[in-house]
């Protein structure tokens with residue numbers, strides 16, 4: 001089938017019709033480097049989606065030769081879907097994904113080649129390496145710290161070392177214009193103080209341990225790809241030839257290593273690259289994003305075409321103006337200046353409200369939400385700067401019986417029961433995956449002794465084979481622990497045989513693991529109250545594996561595990577279907593939009609959050625402040641119609657009740673778009689924090705509170721200064737630093753919460769997060785599929801998701817009965833497991 005005959009062509013006339021003039025200009029120009037500087041809500045996603053569709057349909061660039069990097073997996077999936085819809089055909093975009101997923105693909109591809117391994121010096125990772133998550137990393141670090149400091153090492157030390165290692169891997173040193181990655185050797189060489197030397201030493205031990213387990217952590221995916229391409233220049237050269245076009249979304253959040261990777265992959269002659277971003281929305285400096293990268297793009301790739309998207313389609317004119325007046329206080333290079341505007345109605349003013357304390361603030365937010373009514377619940381979000389602020393807000397909503405959900409809770413794939421079953425799958429995929437073995441060897445309990453396990457580990461450490469080899473030897477030996485170990489190794493051996501037989505599709509294999517281990521009974525014994533929910537999670541997991549199996553015909557267990565390990569917090573979806581108000585930190589709100597936004601805690605030192613200033617230079621303090629202002633800007637620009645900003649004069653924070661001044665960002669708002677209400681009190685009498693009650697304070701007049709809280713709208717004239725409070729004051733100390741995860745961490749939220757399912761602007765169903773329940777098809781009648789079985793070769797069938805098609809092959813029996821179907825809409829076969837699929841025979 002010729003793709004170009006079948007697909008729609010997105011030509012100039014389509015671009016002119018569907019895009020505004022700036023978006024169309026950006027989409028049409030395909031040669032040379034381009035920076036699309038896109039204001040908030042200006043349609044950058046729409047613009048690059050059309051650009052890629054234009055590239056592959058009109059300019060006939062092979063879709064597999066377009067490298068398109070997105071910030072989340074969700075964004076990649078949605079972009080792919082949108083392009084396919086525009087083209088009305090399913091073109092493959094193998095190289096569309098996050099930096100991590102692209103790197104993982106490159107590593108798997110390259111490490112499978114002996115020539116590459118040889119060029120790398122012969123001892124690198126095997127292509128079936130595991131990806132270690134936070135828990136696995138901490139487990140290794142714990143061991144290293146224990147070895148060095150004894151059992152009672154300081155747990156904060158572990159966090160610090162974890163962050164330091166991530167920082168080593170994410171920041172590049174530049175020596176004589178040459179990019180030098182911070183390997184353990186480089187880190188040791190550059191260590192100046194004893195503390196740095198120690199961290200470099202731990203880093204070396206940690207990397208050694210990962211190598212022994214044939215495992216990489218999340219940062220390694222990027223780090224090792226760049227390292228590999230630096231060490232094997234010929235490989236980089238081939239890839240530059242391969243990728244005819246490079247597109248990078250959210251370029252403002254690129255870090256040094258990602259930048260180095262791009263430089264290695266962008267064709268040096270054509271420089272065909274489009275980067276899209278908004279430096280005003282760069283909010284990940286704390287985890288290594290470097291705003292200078294977007295600001296220097298026009299120099300690094302000169303001459304660059306710069307297109308500015310300045311029309312905001314999302315928000316009312318007042319919201320756009322207000323947010324713009326705050327961000328204008330950041331210093332921005334001339335090339336980056338934007339004049340973001342809205343052609344929407346002026347809309348309501350931005351409501352700025354002050355309260356005497358955080359409880360009054362929370363109860364007023366709840367009251368305002370209640371007044372809007374249940375129809376608006378799902379269109380309403382409440383943002384805050386730090387996770388700790390959510391408790392009082394949740395309570396206030398609950399008091400008024402307003403249903404709500406915290407966005408950013410435990411990921412589905414991070415639940416304990418899910419991680420246990422994943423660990424069982426991991427041991428099948430990588431025999432050296434010690435972390436996975438250790439997780440499941442006694443889960444459910446098998447009374448395998450600590451000494452036995454430590455004996456096995458010691459042998460692995462001494463280089464005497466993999467965990468699995470040693471386990472087998474021990475189980476088949478005469479030691480006291482052998483019989484119990486044998487039960488475990490027999491189970492694993494059996495699953496391994498099932499896997500290699502090719503007879504057992506992934507979801508069936510996973511079901512076997514759950515059943516053979518008695519895992520559900522274990523959950524019931526562990527906690528009867530939570531067992532049902534946790535068992536339901538396991539069922540969902542099987543459903544997700546089934547979907548993966550269908551969506552990736554012929555995919556291996558390894559491929560599935562990779563897919564899961566790439567999911568991050570950014571891949572979550574807000575559930576708008578259940579009428580819940582969404583609570584989240586502002587970092588989680590990136591890319592989302594809501595009719596109404598309430599932003600609580602606009603208090604100086606909370607927002608902007610002050611942390612670690614005594615350790616920072618003035619320039620670093622300024623950088624931190626500008627990032628906080630960008631975060632405020634991101635928060636405000638999520639609102640479509642209504643924006644409420646709150647300040648509480650006293651707040652319970654980090655163990656104390658203390659006064660706070662209004663956030664300087666409130667004072668920076670253009671007064672012409674602000675409706676200011678001082679010190680509203682929603683309660684007739686206010687119990688204070690020691691349980692006494694006192695009467696409502698008489699905050700009758702504007703600005704009469706004690707804390708100098710009246711915003712000086714319009715008269716600051718302070719340009720880029722931060723008002724009259726000193727941000728770097730020693731008294732602020734570092735006590736506000738606790739709300740963030742470590743450098744390189746991906747999670748802001750740690751509260752358990754129901755898993756969200758969809759968001760307004762992108763309502764496409766996501767595969768793994770909340771798999772859709774399927775209606776089971778009638779089970780095939782016999783143990784084997786025979787011709788009189790309805791699911792025979794040649795039968796026409798309809799699938800709820802893929803549409804109609806023809807069965808090309810029918811095989812397997814019982815639970816394993818499956819068919820390969822060629823669906824009419826696609827140019828490939830999909831394997832469908834009859835036990836799960838709603839496959840209707842239509843002829």
Ligand SMILES: Nc1ncnc2c1ncn2[C@@H]1O[C@H](COP(=O)(O)OP(=O)(O)OP(=O)(O)O)[C@@H](O)[C@H]1O
Nearest residue numbers: 018019020038040041042043044045046313314591
């Ligand atoms: N040319 C256009 N005509 C009409 N609506 C548009 C156009 N471009 C974008 N929009 C709409 O504007 C809204 C914002 O677009 P989009 O989500 O692509 O913005 P964004 O630039 O990615 O936002 P942000 O960076 O703030 O997350 C969407 O609802 C989109 O449909």
